[in-house]
Amino acid sequence: MTTSYHNPVLLRETVEHMVVDKGGVYVDATYGGGGHTQFLLDTLNEKGTVVAFDQDEDAIKNKIDDPRLILLRSNFRYIGRFVKYLKINEVDGVMADLGVSSFQLDEDSKGFSFSAESALDMRMNTSATYTAADVVNNEHEADLVGIFSAYGEVRNAKSLARAIVKARSQRPITSIQEFLLCVEPLIMGNRSRYLAQVFQAIRIKVNDEIGALKSLLTASAQILKVGGRLSVLTYHSLEDRIVKHFVKRGVFDPKSQFASDAFGEVPRWCLEPVNRKPILPSKEEIQNNSRARSAKLRVAEKTRSYE
Numbered sequence: 557m558t559t560s561y562h563n564p565v566l567l568r569e570t571v572e573h574m575v576v577d578k579g580g581v582y583v584d585a586t587y588g589g590g591g592h593t594q595f596l597l598d599t600l601n602e603k604g605t606v607v608a609f610d611q612d613e614d615a616i617k618n619k620i621d622d623p624r625l626i627l628l629r630s631n632f633r634y635i636g637r638f639v640k641y642l643k644i645n646e647v648d649g650v651m652a653d654l655g656v657s658s659f660q661l662d663e664d665s666k667g668f669s670f671s672a673e674s675a676l677d678m679r680m681n682t683s684a685t686y687t688a689a690d691v692v693n694n695e696h697e698a699d700l701v702g703i704f705s706a707y708g709e710v711r712n713a714k715s716l717a718r719a720i721v722k723a724r725s726q727r728p729i730t731s732i733q734e735f736l737l738c739v740e741p742l743i744m745g746n747r748s749r750y751l752a753q754v755f756q757a758i759r760i761k762v763n764d765e766i767g768a769l770k771s772l773l774t775a776s777a778q779i780l781k782v783g784g785r786l787s788v789l790t791y792h793s794l795e796d797r798i799v800k801h802f803v804k805r806g807v808f809d810p811k812s813q814f815a816s817d818a819f820g821e822v823p824r825w826c827l828e829p830v831n832r833k834p835i836l837p838s839k840e841e842i843q844n845n846s847r848a849r850s851a852k853l854r855v856a857e858k859t860r861s862y863e
């Protein structure tokens with residue numbers, strides 16, 4: 557495990573709440589620096605198996621050398637397909653630690669951070685073609701408003717979208733520095749907080765994070781065995797709301813604009829939350845790792861299947 561790559565959040569809690577059988581099969585949907593995967597491998601016995609995913613090729617380069625680990629470079633939205641391909645009928649647990657790693661945030665060339673001097677990129681998967689520059693230069697003004705308000709809870713989303721459309725009509729906005737020139741005059745409140753919200757919104761759009769999360773949740777509920785567990789760490793309220801509703805009733809928030817049940821299907825499973833409230837990091841963990849500040853862990857158990 558490389559803590560310089562990423563310092564894992566709620567490490568013990570995420571893994572220990574998920575593991576129901578030490579010789580079972582588990583999925584870590586978000587390998588990153590392998591912190592959770594390593595702890596999971598340490599928790600399992602020699603019969604245990606971990607199938608891990610990451611769509612970023614840099615994460616895959618740090619594969620832990622352990623015969624019990626299968627590491628795949630793929631979007632986690634395809635876990636159902638991969639599990640079938642690996643001839644695994646059902647799994648004992650699925651965990652996900654959503655968002656980006658510290659490595660991704662700190663790596664200037666990836667363009668996730670507003671302090672980077674690089675192109676507007678923000679792709680976790682560099683084989684994908686849709687970038688932050690495409691969002692900023694090509695999305696309609698009304699769609700930009702939706703992206704900034706839904707994904708970033710940016711208070712002045714309308715003015716921001718208007719300013720972007722005006723600036724790009726002069727010339728395309730291709731670098732983070734050019735983008736900041738356009739955004740700076742609109743900053744409301746704390747600069748870092750505001751920019752973090754704007755960048756988060758664009759990142760979620762570029763990587764279709766909400767679509768991928770919904771696919772992951774639905775597929776996980778399908779591949780979990782009865783008694784198996786889903787353990788999900790989120791870092792912002794939009795993600796947490798989706799996970800909260802899913803672990804309670806197996807559906808997504810019916811009131812939001814993303815309304816749907818499990819992709820229009822009646823869920824063929826029952827999930828029950830393991831804890832009534834989300835598990836939060838201790839004050840001490842937050843002091844040692846600022847990324848833990850907004851973390852929430854929700855765990856569900858599959859209690860029934862109607863297949």
Ligand SMILES: C[S@@+](CC[C@H](N)C(=O)[O-])C[C@H]1O[C@@H](n2cnc3c(N)ncnc32)[C@H](O)[C@@H]1O
Nearest residue numbers: 564586588589590591592610611631632653768
């Ligand atoms: C917060 S980091 C995980 C850190 C990891 N738990 C650790 O201890 O090092 C999230 C990772 O998930 C990956 N990721 C995010 N969304 C993904 C998706 N839809 N499919 C596959 N990987 C994804 C990112 O590339 C990143 O490496």
